[in-house]
Amino acid sequence: MENKDAKDMLESLALTANAGAFTSHMDLISKEVSVYGVKGFDVIGYEDWSRQCQYEFDEGLLKRVSYEGLRVVTVTPGNVLFKTRETVEGTDGTINQQGVEILIRMEEDGKWRIVQERILADEEMDFDSRKAH
DSSP, rough: HHHHHHHHHHHHHHHHHHHHHHHHHHEEEEEEEEEEETTTTTTTTTHHHHHHEEEEEEETOEEEEEHHHEEOOOOOTTEEEEEEEEEEETTTSOOEEEEEEEEEEEOSSOOEEEEEEEEOHHHHHHHHHHHEE
C-alpha cells in the first residue's frame, strides 16, 4: 500500500503542477513542511513554497514537471519516506533534474501531504540506483 501512496502523491504533484492548479497543488503540501538542500536557503517552509508556486504558475514558467523512479526507503504507520528523480522543465527551455527524498504523512483530515523534502546529492541517487539493481 505504501508504494501506491507514494506513487499517487507523485502523480498528483505532477498533475497539479502541470495544470497550474495552485490550490490543489498546495493541498498536497503540509503546513508543517520543511525543504532542505536548496542552494542559498537553510530551510524552505510552507509560505516560501506557496509564494514560489504562485509566482511560477501565474507567470507560466513551468512547461512540465515529472517524476521518474520510486524507491520506498522506510514506512511507519501514517508515514512513507521515498526517493525519486524530479525533472522540472521551464518554458524558457531550462531543464532541472534532481534526486529528492520525500516524506509524506497522513494528516488529521485523512489526506497524505508532504511534510519533508530533501534535495539529494548526485552520489546519493547514483548509489541508490546501483543498489536497486
